[in-house]
Amino acid sequence: MKLAIKHLKDQLRIYRRKPLSLVLFLLLNLAMLLTIASLIFVIGYIFVNGVSHLTPELVFGKYSSDNPSMSFAIVTTVILVIVALLLAAPLSIFCAIYLTEYAKRGNKIVKVIRLATETLAGIPSIVYGLFGSIFFGTVLGWGYSILTGACTVAIMVLPVIIRSTEESILSVPDSYREGSYGLGASKLRTVFKIVLPSAMPGILSAVILSVGRIVGETAALIFTLGSVAKMPGSLLDSSRTLAVHMYISTRDGGMAGRNTAFATGVILVSIVLVINLLASYLAKKVSGGKTDGE
Amino acid sequence: MKKMLSLATMAILAISVLAGCGGSGDSSTGSGTAGGSFNSAKEITVISREASSGTRGAFDELMGLIEKSGNSEVNKLFSEAVIASSTDEVPAKVEVDKYAIGYTSIGAVNDSVKALKVDGVEATEENVKNGTYKVSRPFIIASKGEVSGIAADFIQYATSTQGQEIVKSLGFVTIDGAKEYTAPSTALSGKLTLSGSTSTEKVIEKLREEYVKLNPGVSIEVTYNGSGAGIKDAQEGKSQLALSSRELKDEEKAALTPTVFANDGIAVIVNKDNTTTEMTTDQIKKIFTGETRTWDKV
Amino acid sequence: MRKKAILEKGSKLFFFLCALFSIGAVLFICYFIFANAIPAIRQVGLWEFLSGASWQPNNVPQEFGIFNMIVGSVYVTAGAIVIGVPIGLLGAIYLAKFCPKRIYPVLKQAVSLLAGIPSIIYGFFGMMVIVPFILENFEGNGNSVLAASIVLGIMILPTIISISETSLRAVPKSYEEGALALGATREESAFKVILPAAKSGVVTSIVLGIGRAIGETMAVVMVAGNSNILPSSIFKSVRTLTANIVLEMSYASGLHYDALIATGAVLFVFILLLNMALGLLTSKKRA
Secondary structure (H helix, E strand, C coil), rough: CCHHHHHHHHHHHHHHHHHHHHHHHHHHHHHHHHHHHHHHHHHHHHHHHHHHHHCHHHHCCCCCCCCCCHHHHHHHHHHHHHHHHHHHHHHHHHHHHHHHHCCCCCCCHHHHHHHHHHHHHCCCCHHHHHHHHHHHHHHHHCCCHHHHHHHHHHHHHHHHHHHHHHHHHHHHCCHHHHHHHHHHHHHHHHHHHHHHHHHHHHHHHHHHHHHHHHHCCEEEEEHCCCCCCCCCCCCCCCCCHHHHHHHHHHHCHHHHHHHHHHHHHHHHHHHHHHHHHHHHHHHHHHHHCCCCCC | HHHHHHHHHHHHHHHHHHHHHHHHHHHHHHCCCCCCCCCCCECEEEEEECCHHHHHHHHHHHCCCCEEEEEEEEECCCCCCEEEECCHHHHHHHHHHCEEEEEEEEHCCCEEEEEEEECCEEHHHHHCCCCCCCCCCEEEEEEEECCCCHHHHHHHHCCCHHHHHHHHCCCCCCCCCCCCCCCCCCCCCCEEEECCCCCCCHHHHHHHHHHHHHHHCEEEEEEEECCHHHHHHHCCCCCEEEEEEECCCCCHHHHHHEEEEEEEEEEEEEEEECCCCEEEHHHHHHHHHHCCEHHHHH | CHHHHHHHHHHHHHHHHHHHHHHHHHHHHHHHHHHHHHHHHHHCCCHHHHHHCCCCCCCEEECCCCCCHHHHHHHHHHHHHHHHHHHHHHHHHHHHHHHCCHHHHHHHHHHHHHHHHHHHHHHHHHHHHHHHHHHHHHHCCCCCCHHHHHHHHHHHHEEEEEEHHHHHHHHHHHHHHHHHCCCHHHCCCCHHHHHCCCCCHHHHHHHHHHHHHHHHHHHHHHHCCCCCCCCCCCCEEEEHHHHHHHEEEEEEHHHHHHHHHHHHHHHHHHHHHHHHHHHHHHHHHHH
């Protein structure tokens, strides 16, 4: 403690000599603090106002004009996430395998693939929504439906999964692969039995993060999934995810709708919280428990 | 150590920033609704609806906001008007803004805002029904050609005494000559699709629920995407019935058969703190075209 | 043995095809957006479309000009940068160089959570808190360039912080040690030595932040007021390209529909240009 106080004094002496440094130091702290404060304020605001409206009726009850329940939206969200991941996860994991294990460095095609993935990552969700509604909705004739929505968001999360899968495959030590080849295993076998299992926590964390992206998506879904307030009967039915339900509630429901929106917001934020914690827990597992701090 | 200092500063800053945030949070949640002075020199916030809204279509027509000359039609809505995208968003915006004016279905008006008298007539159901309150429009179900099966039966239900009871209970104006509805003896089954006006949502949702109770074999899917879109959908066959909250235009009447199932007044609403209680059509028009910019010039 | 070789070859081909999918997706998206947009732009006239100030789909004849919305998108994005970049950059320096080890994981988690919160939540928060706050304390009705800028500024923070932090950390320790040995304070070394050395990473983070801000839809449409005007102050209402699409798309048809797709195409071109700029930046760094 004494030592700490002495250091503090030293530091203060330096700051007296160079007041600009003190100002900078304070600014740095202030900036970080503003960031954290805005996070706490946003989440806190939603929770404080939302929790009281969160009745079992509203969460699990049957949707009707008197009870704008979110039960159907929860079901739709789950279905949409599953369908989208069934499409996106294998595709992007195989793509990452090709890029890391098979492609030769400096290959032209690889460069183009990278460029394409980066482009996909940069496209705003509203443009995905337009594309999805034109292509899946009109050209393929699926209209407003879960299938249209799922295909649209599947393309949207491709770059998320590809990039993180690549990273976690690259972090698998070469010695593992050499060991496997040394024992006479084929490349395919090595990839599936050695590389993928070691990279699995990282891949899972990427997939989970993409779940977060899908759950939070609105703009790409209103023109593809539509906004019918009904429990979906099939993949070709239109419905709402939680985020779309929240948007429609803020827009259409007046005061009652705002309360529904708050309550839906609580559920939405909770899901995102869990997803983020889970993903970072898995990511930590990859790096062997050490954080990348300092 | 350095870190200690950092933590200490963090703590101090944290307290001050959070205190600031807390303060702003309090003031914002109570804003607008918390009484207080009304400064009539302030600018009017004009709130209108997106272009395909039936309420907007009817309002623009009734207030003379559409200038027709020869073949051209020009909408004169004030360009700085805030655009709300649904019936309920308008009162929500008016509630928090002391200087706002907007318009919405009488059924959507609640205690948090104030409806103005227009040309001396109060915006009530009776006045709409007896024709003294002029700012009103019909709610219409439109079908392409002759309808049969579920679609025809649903229209019959909507215009029946049971259907009109629902219309009345939600604060809309009933039509005359309703007959009692009985479900067809051979049970109907299948899917009915409707699309159109967001203003009709409350009535249609309730009608749908009750109708499905009487006809359990039927499922009804409704997309509320605005009158204009609903009419297009029905014309193109994307949905079986269109919901409109304005009269059909002549070229639309050529393709679709309208059935009025309710009437609705459009209330012109202002914030509760606003001292104005009454306006003429002309004054309203001047506000919505942007000629009048402050409340004291009304 | 032969069977095995075929399996190996086949799987390689299969992985390759999967990898080609992203190229296919980009081409598909480009094709379908532009195939719908170009006829509409041709009908309206490219110049009229880009420089016209009037957007009146219900008038006879219809008018489709998106100039105000292009400017609107640029305004709110610039506002987001003014708010988000200084805070984000300072935050990144803090995380990279000044953060106590014990709270680092917590802060890092908080930043990634900030990135994970859905835009609808930010929009709702803006609508319920920021808009009434501006209405109460400043001029105008709250639905404004400022409200949109604040919301977007918060939303781009995590992008700026995490990418800048990575590049700040990548600066060799020797730079800092050299500066400290010459008698600089830690703050001076961070701002005058490390920050300039990490310049390209910082610029990358800003470009990505611009991309996120200009493409954001839901959060903006809920707080911006959406009037089709050239805002004369930050307290005036504004309509962005994205807001125009989301407001009108669900009921548009015919030329109106295609004109909205064309609005999306213009946005898409903006994003492609940003991506190209980014490509140039990163390739420069490698060289």
